[in-house]
Amino acid sequence: MSTPHDDIQGWLRDRLGSLWGAPVTIQGMRRLSGGASRDTWSLDATTAGGSAQPLILRCDPLVKPSPEVMAREAAALSAAAKAGVPVPRLVDHGTGLGRAYLLMERVEGETIPRRLLRDERFAAVRPKLARELGRVLARIHSLPPAAVPDLPEADPLDHITSVYREFDDPRPAVELGLRWLSDHRPPSSRRACVVHGDFRNGNLMIDESGIRAVLDWELTHVGDPVEDLGWLCVKAWRFGSAEPAGGFGPREELLAGYAEIAGDRPSSAELHWWEVYGTLRWAVLCRMQADRFLSGAEQDVEYAVLGRKVCEQEYDVLLALGLVEPGTLPDVLDSRDDTAAAPPHDRPGADALLRSVQVFLTEETTGDPRLRFLSKVAANAVAIARREALLAPAHTEAHARRLAALGRRDDRELAEAIRDGAVDPGDPAVLVAVRGGVTDKLAVANPAYAAQAAR
Structure with missing residues (x-):
């Protein structure tokens, strides 16, 4: 019986044979880990008497295909290559x-990212990357909108606000962020250009010499060039590093490299606005991915866990607005004696059983990179469930008290009051309720995140 893998390999053989005018052999085909929106394979294709061609195949998921987006991505790759942007060569x-x-x-x-930011082999190139990334972005932004046909264009703040409200899941921290963005939007006379839309650590191919390729152009659109600069500096893409520009270096280096090519240096206020925007955008995108699980369309553990990452971005919004300081949140799972049973049940207890599953998934050593990646995600899901079981009763009671002090029954009422202006977002009691709710969620989802440095 053929498998989907066999079907794809057979189709590739035929397609490349037709393109290259000779029989093709496909070897080493394997699915790559990561990437919640596309299926990606690595392979080598060889013609008789020829050398192996190393290739990457990216496909739409069967559940929610978007051929028009894939066509735009192909056009963007071609246009970027002509502008001197390092990108993979498009084959088909x-x-x-x-x-x-x-x-x-x-x-x-x-x-x-964690290898790029920590491995010794990248130590020499890391200090040069922030400036180099600025130069690359300037080359991308040299592309006029007409260079890539049919690119979407929308007001960015209106767009994320609309997507967020479609979930009908009002969140006080998000409402504070949206209100700040609306009140502090910088005037911009910059011309609209091609914006990559997902330019960040993780979508960059880097070696010891520098940037080899900019990847994942599926979110390319027409917009303000500072959007890409701010997105790169969003705290989520620093992966624990204190350096703002993708974890590699200071904002000043990024902007200096950008000015070398673009002849224009965005202001610190502009960049900060787009960083706050990018943080809220990532919160909305995480919630969007989680909706694929919540709607029942896809029961993938990766989408489920992304729903619990929204609070990380809520925390970062508060951090970016100066409403919270980095600190230490204790992890309730540390040094815990969880072997006691709940009579009449035997030992080990339920939490110890879950811990054993978590350890197994963390140490899973299968050779399949995708399965190894999902094992780590599943281990994280188990840890979240364990923390919630232990902390939820106290958190529920504490949050009810915070809301009652404001005369609100739940987060929905508080979020809508912030949105409508019924409460002052600077009211200390409002900030106590918002901070408390976000930090309680973070204490369950990822307590270590609260201590990550930020500048």
């Missing part, structure tokens, strides 16, 4: 096996 794109695809050269290097 279209539809196959009932879904849209991109086929491109496989560029060698590293994309995993």
Whole structure:
């Protein structure tokens, strides 16, 4: 019986054979880990007597295909290459096996942020990357909108506000952030240009010499160029580093590199606005991915856990607005004796059983990179469930008291009051309720996140 893997490999053989005019052999095909929106494979394709061509195949998921987005991404790659942006060479794109695809050269290097930020082999190049990233962004922004046909264009704040409100899940911290963005929006006379839309650590192929390729152009659109600069500096993309520009260096280096090519240096106020915007945008995108799980469309553990990352971005919004300071949140799971049973049940108790599953998933060593990645995500899900079981009763009681002090029954009422101006967002009692709710959620979802440095 053939598998989906076999079907894709057979189709690739036929498609590349037609393109290259010779029989093709496909070897080393494997699905890559990460990437919640696309299926991605690495492979080598060889013609008789020829050398192996290292390739990457990206396909739309079967559940929610978007061929028009894939076509725009292909056009963006071609236009960016002409502008001197380092990108993978586009080999082919279209539809196959009932879904849209991109086929491109496989560029060698590293994309995993924690390796890029910590491994000794990147120590020499790391200090140079912030400035180099600024230069690359300036080249991307040299592209006029007409260079990539049919790019979407919308007011960014209106767009994320609309998407957020469609969830009908009002959140006080998000409402504070949206209100601040509306009140502090900087005037901009910059011309609209091609914006990458997801330019960040994790979507960059880097080796010891520098940036090899900018990846993942699916969110490309027409907009303000400072959006990309702010997105790169969002705290989530620093992966624990204190350096703002993707974890690699200071904002000043990023802006200096940008000015070298663009001839224009955005102000600190502009960049800060777009950082706050990007933080809220990531909160909304996490909630959007979680909705794929909550709606029942996809029961993938990755989408489920993304729903619990929203509070990290709520915390970062408060941090960016100066409403909270980095601090230490204790992890209730540390040094816990969880072996006691609940009579008449035997030992080990329920929490110890969950811990054993968490440890197993954390130490899963299967050779399949995708399964290894999802094992880590599943271990995180178990840890979240354990913390919630232990902390939820006290958190529920404490949050009810905070809300009662404001005359509100739940977060929905508080969020809507902030949105409508019925409460003063600077009221200390409002800030106590918002901070308390966010930090309680973070204490369950990822307590270590609260201590991560920020500048």
